[in-house]
Amino acid sequence: MRAAVYDRYSTDAATLEVRDLDAPTPAPGQALIKVRAAGVNPVDWKAMAGYIDALFPAVFPVIPGWDVAGTVVAVGTDTPEFQVGDEVLGYARKHVLSGGTFAEYVAVDAVSLARKPASLSWEAAGALPLAGGTALRTIEALGDIDGKTVLIHAAAGGVGSLAVQIAVARGARVIGTASEANHDFVRSLGGEPVSYGDGLAERVLALAGGPVDAVADFVGGQRETTLAVLREGGRHASIADGSVEEFGGRAIWVRPDGAATAQLAALVDEGTLKVEIAQTFALDGVADAFAQSRSGHTRGKLVIVP
Template identity: 65%
Template sequence: MRAATYDSYASDNSRLTAGEAPDPKLGPSEVLIEVRAAGVNPVDWKVMSGGLDAMMDAVFPVIPGWDVAGVVRALGPDTPEFAPGDEVMAYARKNVVHAGTFAQYVAVPAVHCARKPAALGWSEAGGLPLAGMTAQRCLDRLEAGKGDVLLVHAASGGVGSFAVQIGVDRGARVIGTASESNHDHLRELGAEPVSYGDGLVERVRELAPDGVTAVADFVGGQLDATLAVLAPGGRHVSVADNSVEQHGGHWIWVRPDGAKLAELAAMVERGALRVDVARTFSLDDVGAAFDESRSGHTRGKLVITP
């Protein structure tokens, strides 16, 4: 099969190539997915730089990618959940960095998969799992819902935009930080936008004089602002700053879970969740996708389409 690979850690794209790679082996309770789309996430190039080496072993050459949407082509032993031809999506992170989703085929545990909603195209489905489930897990941990005033840092980003939609769907009042150019986009999603940077605390306090009851941080470096606007008894989480744990917050890591992904699929089907795709790339252009992701200025998902 064809795949994008790198043969050693690198902080740039110098070790990244596209070419032939061995077909995946298919173990018990796994499905072999023909990849139609695979979302690009910042963690992909951070892993390539060695950023998670202290947490996860890497077996080189590595195929990057943790998101996937595609068609089931084969089943491992004892896998009654799916059949060949099923259209599925998954957050396909494994415990060892090696056989990712930027390839023509990937083997994924069946319990990590959910059926692709008919309302999503392939690119949208490929961009949903990791970012959508990260937002979902954060709001689950916050128990955010009716009666809450939820502040989302980096609300127009890949994860933040899902958090806004999930928060609104659960009945929370959502305030989202973003550059002014993205304010109309946040209003479309149901949030009240505020500009980030100097004066953020005052701007949030103008909207919520009694403070916010929950905060989800998707960018890092926001702890002081979070604590300054958090109401007594409020809850906060971050995916980017583990120091929140020293101040009563939670550091969040999303986990593969097909049942939770199916909840997002149900939201899509009833029109409560949308996936915006900014641009798609071929396997030969994964490096360009990583460069665009590194820029930090993309609104919507970047997606590899093998």
């Protein structure tokens, strides 16, 4: 099979190359997936740089990628949940960095997979699991938000745009930070946009009419603003600021969960949730996708289509 790989930690995109490798064999409890689409996430290039080695050590050569959508072509022993021909999606993170999803085939634990509704495009299905799961877990950490005001930092990004929609669907009034170029996009998701930068706390308080009930941070570096606008007793959570727990918040790191992915897929299927696709790339475009993701200015999701 063809796969994008790297042999050492590096911040240099030239480290990536496309090679022919043996396709994996599904272990007991796994399904072998023919990859149709795989979402790009910031953790992918951060992993290549060695930034998360303490959590997920590498077994080189590493195939990056933790999101997948595709067709089951084989199953391991005792994997009754799926059969050959099933269309699935999932957050395919393993305990080490090794056999990822930026390849023509990947072996994935069945418990990490969900069936793909026919209404989901391959690109949307491949982009959904990690970003959607992170958004869902973060919004759930905020508790009951029905009728409450929620501030979402980085509301136009891959995770933030999904979180806005999930929060709105749960009855919240959502204020979302974004560049002015993305204000109409945030409005289209049901949020009320506010420009980030100097004076953000004052703008949020003015728009909200006072302190907000909860804050979800998807970008990092926002603790001062969060604490300035959050009401006493309000909840806050961050996927990018590990120190948030020192200030009464919740640090989020989503785990593979096929049931949660199925819940997200159902929301897309019923029209409650829309996955914004910014751009797709072939396997030989993974380096370009990483560069785009690093820029921090992508609206929606980047997707690899092997």
